[in-house]
Structures are given as structure tokens and as C-alpha cells.
Amino acid sequence: MILPTDRAMFQNAWVCDDLEAEMKKWTEQMKVGPWFVAEHDENITDVLYRGQPAELSMRVGLAQAGDIQIELIQPTVDGPCAYRDTVKPGELKFHHMCCWTDDIDADIDYYASLGFEAANLAKAGDMRFAYFDTNPLMGCMIEVIERNDMAAMMFARIKELGNNWDGNDPYRTVDQLFG
Numbered sequence: 001m002i003l004p005t006d007r008a009m010f011q012n013a014w015v016c017d018d019l020e021a022e023m024k025k026w027t028e029q030m031k032v033g034p035w036f037v038a039e040h041d042e043n044i045t046d047v048l049y050r051g052q053p054a055e056l057s058m059r060v061g062l063a064q065a066g067d068i069q070i071e072l073i074q075p076t077v078d079g080p081c082a083y084r085d086t087v088k089p090g091e092l093k094f095h096h097m098c099c100w101t102d103d104i105d106a107d108i109d110y111y112a113s114l115g116f117e118a119a120n121l122a123k124a125g126d127m128r129f130a131y132f133d134t135n136p137l138m139g140c141m142i143e144v145i146e147r148n149d150m151a152a153m154m155f156a157r158i159k160e161l162g163n164n165w166d167g168n169d170p171y172r173t174v175d176q177l178f179g
Contacts, residue, residue, distance in 0.1 A: 004103040004106040005100070011097065013094075013096045014071070014092060015074075015095045017089060017091075019060075019061050020171075032063050034161060034171065034172050035061040036173065036176070037059065037061050037062075040056075040057060040059070044124055046122055048121045049080050049082070055079055056077055057077045058076055058083070059074040063162055064159045071098070081119075081120055082096075082141060085133065096131060097143070098142070100147040101145065102146075107130065116142075117133055127151055128146045154177060157178065
């Protein structure tokens with residue numbers, strides 16, 4: 001079986017308990033920014049956690065560091081989720097790398113054939129995404145996101161703004177990406 005995923009990882013993600021504090025550290029110490037913050041709660045639907053119906057919600061901050069997008073995730077869900085599988089409350093840890101997919105169903109089959117279950121599978125709007133528990137292989141999960149025009153435009157804009165950032169206005173909302 002040929003892996004259908006575009007294996008060019010474009011994002012590294014950490015899970016944290018205090019999004020603002022972590023963005024501030026990255027901004028002040030690593031000079032990464034600007035950060036674009038989004039709340040994901042009602043827009044996350046069709047959630048499965050290890051094959052069972054579940055809930056998933058989080059606050060995220062996205063910024064660019066060269067060719068790599070940095071994602072900081074503050075889980076806001078009370079139940080089990082991919083984030084809390086490896087990062088306990090009170091910890092800050094690397095969680096996953098992310099790449100695009102053009103066939104998420106084929107990815108689900110491929111990773112399952114290797115013994116790597118989808119820890120979470122869900123939709124954000126009309127875009128499906130999955131976190132595969134590849135911890136035994138590489139010490140982190142892999143997220144695949146269904147390629148769509150809106151997400152691609154949003155991530156390209158974050159890259160453009162991050163790579164041309166002058167240090168001003170370090171904290172913004174996702175709504176400010178195109179305005």
C-alpha cells in the first residue's frame with residue numbers, strides 16, 4: 001500500500017495549559033509571531049476518540065517560524081482526547097507533526113495497517129482531520145488534515161505574515177488574517 005499522505009510536515013505542535021503564557025515565551029525568547037488565536041468548540045463535529053463518539057475543543061495559537069508553522073494548543077475539553085493521551089494537565093510537551101492529506105480514509109486504513117490507531121478523528125467545518133497515535137514509532141503523534149482551499153489560504157497567510165513580521169502586534173485573532 002502506498003501512503004497517500006503528503007509527507008511534507010509543515011507544522012509542529014505543543015500542548016499547554018496557558019496559551020497566552022506560552023505565546024508570550026515564544027514571542028519574547030524565540031522572536032516568533034505574530035500569533036493568530038482561534039477558539040475551537042462548536043465548530044468541531046463528528047468527533048471520535050479511539051473509535052467512540054466524543055467531544056473535542058481547544059484554543060490554539062498559530063505562528064510561523066521559517067518553513068514550520070508552530071501550533072500551541074490549550075485543550076478545553078473535559079473528557080479523553082488525543083492531547084491528554086500524552087500531555088497531562090500542568091505539562092507543556094511536544095505533541096504532533098502535521099501534514100496534508102488528499103485521502104484521509106486511505107490514511108486511516110494505512111495507519112491502522114501499521115497498528116497506529118486514530119486517537120481522534122473529527123471535522124472542523126467541512127475539513128476532516130485525524131491524530132494518529134504514532135508514539136511507539138516516533139515519540140509523538142501525526143496529524144493529517146484534509147487539504148482544502150480555505151485552510152491552505154489561511155496557513156499560507158500565516159506563513160507570509162510570520163516571515164515578514166516586524167515584531168509589532170504579536171497577538172491577533174484568526175479573523176484578522178485577511179482584514
